Amino acid sequence: DQQVKQNSPSLSxxxxxxxxxxxxxxxxxxxxxxxxxxxxxxxxxxxxxISSIKDKNEDGRFTVFLNKSAKHLSLHIVPSQPGDSAVYxxxxxxxxDDKIIFGKGTRLHILP
Amino acid sequence: xxxxxQTPRYLIKxxxxxxxxxxxxxxxxRSVSWYQQTPGQGLQFLFEYFSETQRNKGNFPGRFxxxxxxxxxxxxxxxxxxxxxxxxxxxASSLAAGNTYEQYFxxxxxxxxx
Numbered sequence: 001d002q003q004v005k006q007n008s009p010s011l012s013x014x015x016x017x018x019x020x021x022x023x024x025x026x027x028x029x030x031x032x033x034x035x036x037x038x039x040x041x042x043x044x045x046x047x048x049x050i051s052s053i054k055d056k057n058e059d060g061r062f063t064v065f066l067n068k069s070a071k072h073l074s075l076h077i078v079p080s081q082p083g084d085s086a087v088y089x090x091x092x093x094x095x096x097d098d099k100i101i102f103g104k105g106t107r108l109h110i111l112p
Numbered sequence: 113x114x115x116x117x118q119t120p121r122y123l124i125k126x127x128x129x130x131x132x133x134x135x136x137x138x139x140x141x142r143s144v145s146w147y148q149q150t151p152g153q154g155l156q157f158l159f160e161y162f163s164e165t166q167r168n169k170g171n172f173p174g175r176f177x178x179x180x181x182x183x184x185x186x187x188x189x190x191x192x193x194x195x196x197x198x199x200x201x202x203x204a205s206s207l208a209a210g211n212t213y214e215q216y217f218x219x220x221x222x223x224x225x226x
Binding site for chain 1: 116145147152153154155156157160167168170202204209214215216217218219220
């Protein structure tokens with residue numbers, strides 16, 4: 001049973017426009033959510049996080065929104081840049097243990 | 113400060129063999145976690161070691177094992193390899209145990225089982 005779901009395997013967005021990556025979760029005990037970015041041949045790198053006591057966290061071009069009632073979070077990137085082309089993983093923590101549960105990832109393509 | 117290093121970067125093994133992968137954490141980091149990444153399942157947690165002790169374990173069969181040394185370097189071992197074990201194996205280090213948002217990942221070891 002997948003506790004963290006990223007239902008879009010890939011997404012293409014025009015350069016300069018907004019990229020919105022979505023993530024759903026099932027475990028209401030999760031209290032911390034993270035987004036990681038991964039380039040080919042590199043390990044994932046931490047991008048941005050949000051605690052369950054907040055509904056929004058912003059860091060430069062990246063904003064994460066959390067809707068606890070819907071068990072849904074999204075990552076907004078604006079404006080999208082060519083270097084944003086990567087695989088983005090949503091992850092959650094706090095579901096009863098210290099494990100981080102990752103989604104399957106969404107591949108973002110930024111089109112010129 | 114040097115990042116997390118993993119060796120080897122690429123490995124080809126035959127079904128039934130065993131393999132050992134190595135991870136050197138960032139200097140000063142005492143926690144090492146291992147993940148398996150496959151196209152169908154994304155990133156899945158294998159186990160976490162802290163101060164030479166396994167703190168946490170994911171839902172993988174006993175063929176997957178690991179250990180951590182006194183210098184915090186960690187190895188993971190997979191015995192009796194199966195075709196489905198082909199994956200990218202990532203390790204991540206952090207200063208403290210369970211420090212989820214301060215994890216730094218290595219580049220991974222790409223294991224291919226034929």
